[in-house]
């Protein structure tokens with residue numbers, strides 16, 4: 001085993017002492033760590049089925065909690081053998097396969113910190129994660145990411161950082177299934193208020209922001225989410241969204257289900273066909289969807305009349321659900337809608353299962369905790385009158401106080417995204433009803449929400465501006481009936497010069513995740529400006545929305 005040469009976990013902006021004491025006194029924060037969570041639930045529910053799905057080799061897998069404990073133990077040993085030590089950061093870039101759960105639980109056992117990447121991330125993103133967190137390893141299970149590792153390693157090395165080792169779990173063979181072939185690890189454990197893992201922020205800046213979550217804060221949100229969503233040992237949650245996202249991870253997600261002794265059913269792809277077959281076969285009770293998928297399920301269910309009789313609740317979140325689609329979910333899918341408005345930084349809102357229909361269909365829910373502090377403010381950070389629209393700021397027992405920024409904890413986004421009092425600036429515009437339910441009305445962050453995936457506009461713009469023929473570039477989100485928003489890249493080039501027709505290809509070649517690639521590119525000779533002479537995104541969006549509206553809509 002090679003010894004780690006990695007830097008220790010950096011200090012992070014944590015909650016003030018008084019808040020921490022209060023959250024403990026109120027019982028929100030307990031002393032359970034993730035290693036204990038894994039050991040406790042796997043023992044308590046040993047004979048229940050924990051995980052159903054395909055493995056890295058495409059084989060059907062059905063693990064009990066006892067099997068999962070063994071698989072996690074084996075995964076921990078395998079990762080340790082690759083040179084990962086307690087406290088090391090590990091990029092996990094796995095698809096929705098059974099080993100995802102084993103690897104994450106194994107890293108918790110080992111006391112290493114998963115960084116929850118997506119299998120769609122490419123060298124731009126993966127390099128940033130490795131550089132920011134000084135990652136010791138990158139865990140993959142697909143050819144494309146295994147091949148990409150060499151490119152990432154070069155880029156990381158160029159920045160003077162030791163590259164991550166590649167851990168391709170396909171090379172582990174059957175060891176996770178059969179519980180042999182790897183030595184046991186001595187659990188190192190991390191304290192409940194230490195960073196347990198790093199989630200990714202959707203981001204409004206070109207550089208990745210890593211979100212430090214602790215067992216104390218996260219497990220509180222997991223326990224409450226499981227209770228609010230009514231999860232029990234009988235629950236079977238279908239995971240169709242990428243498992244690493246905060247929503248399918250914990251709202252109520254994989255961890256909510258495993259907390260309560262239920263069953264996680266991993267869908268290898270998000271198509272209604274695959275999902276409906278799994279729902280019928282596994283008697284799925286719950287599913288978490290982004291609005292475009294909810295819409296796709298509704299139209300597919302109308303055509304096919306699948307057996308969805310086991311479905312109880314469908315959680316929809318990640319982007320705004322149109323009231324019209326919300327109204328169809330109950331009647332067509334035969335399940336109760338539950339809207340979820342959350343963020344990987346913390347705050348999660350749910351409509352409650354016993355809320356009146358009016359609230360379920362038209363709001364994005366209310367906070368998990370009575371101690372989630374909600375401020376709705378104007379542009380000077382002054383509270384707006386009750387019921388008025390404003391910018392949402394929040395602070396509470398599971399909302400971070402700052403991003404993970406080794407070497408610069410007080411700078412950059414931690415100055416811009418948090419108030420001096422520790423409130424997180426969500427960048428969302430909301431209004432609050434007298435019931436406490438929030439309605440999301442818009443956004444004041446430079447971000448595009450494409451089918452629930454968040455894209456920082458300046459990341460795309462920065463890469464496009466490197467093109468010699470591009471004078472200026474702005475990425476805007478345009479309304480899209482299916483995606484919610486599509487990405488339109490608007491470009492200004494030297495007049496009289498040929499317009500580059502390969503901008504999207506260049507972005508892909510630069511190694512940007514495919515979900516961030518523009519859906520269309522438009523050329524303009526001049527950009528509308530704000531009164532201080534900056535490009536006006538709002539006017540550009542209006543202009544393009546009008547220009548691009550299909551002919552039959554233009555009446």
Ligand code: OOB
Nearest residue numbers: 246247251317318319320340341342343344364440
């Ligand atoms: C979830 O988390 P993130 O970190 O990918 O994105 C957070 C942002 C929010 O700030 C908001 O802009 C948007 O996504 N959002 C919604 C929404 N849910 C999230 N906007 C409108 N309506 C909704 N229901 O997306 C996330 C994390 C946990 C649970 C659910 C979603």
